[in-house]
Amino acid sequence: MSTKRDPSVWQGFKAFLMRGNVVDLAVAVVVGAAFSNIVNSVVKGVINPVVGAIGTKNLDHYSSCLSSTCKGDQGIQIMWGSVLGATLQFVITAAVVYFMMVLPMAKFLARQEARKKAKESVQGTPAIEVTELQVLKEIRDELVAQRGGEHERV
Numbered sequence: 001m002s003t004k005r006d007p008s009v010w011q012g013f014k015a016f017l018m019r020g021n022v023v024d025l026a027v028a029v030v031v032g033a034a035f036s037n038i039v040n041s042v043v044k045g046v047i048n049p050v051v052g053a054i055g056t057k058n059l060d061h062y063s064s065c066l067s068s069t070c071k072g073d074q075g076i077q078i079m080w081g082s083v084l085g086a087t088l089q090f091v092i093t094a095a096v097v098y099f100m101m102v103l104p105m106a107k108f109l110a111r112q113e114a115r116k117k118a119k120e121s122v123q124g125t126p127a128i129e130v131t132e133l134q135v136l137k138e139i140r141d142e143l144v145a146q147r148g149g150e151h152e153r154v
Helices: 009-017 020-054 082-120 132-147
Strands: none
Touching: 009 020, 020 082
C-alpha cells in the first residue's frame, strides 16, 4: 500500500521563502534599514544644526495650554512642537531620499533605456537617427549647464 505524501509544512515554507519576490523584498528591507542610518545621520548632523541655528533643535518644548494653569504635568497641554518636529523630520527625510536616491536612479534608468533603444536601433529596429554633431552639441550644452556659464550656440 503506497501513500502519496503531501508536502510538509517545512517544504511549503521553504518554497515560499525561495520565491523571487520574497527574496527581493527581504533585500529591500535590509538595504532600506541600512540606508535609513545614512539619512538619519544627514538629518541629525547637517539639517538639524542648520534648523537649530534659526530656532531650537528640540521642538518638543513648544506647547500650548488649554487649561488655566500648566505647570509640569498639571493642566491640559497641546504638544504642537512634537507634531511640528515629526513633520519636519518626515519632510527632510523624504527630500534627502528623493534627491539622493530617487532622482539619480531615475536619471540612471533613463540613460540605460536610451542605451537599450540605441542598441536596438543598431540591430535593425527603426529608430530616430542621431548624428554625431547632434550628440556633441548635447554634450556641450550639458557641460555649459553644469558650469552655469553661457556659451554662444552656433
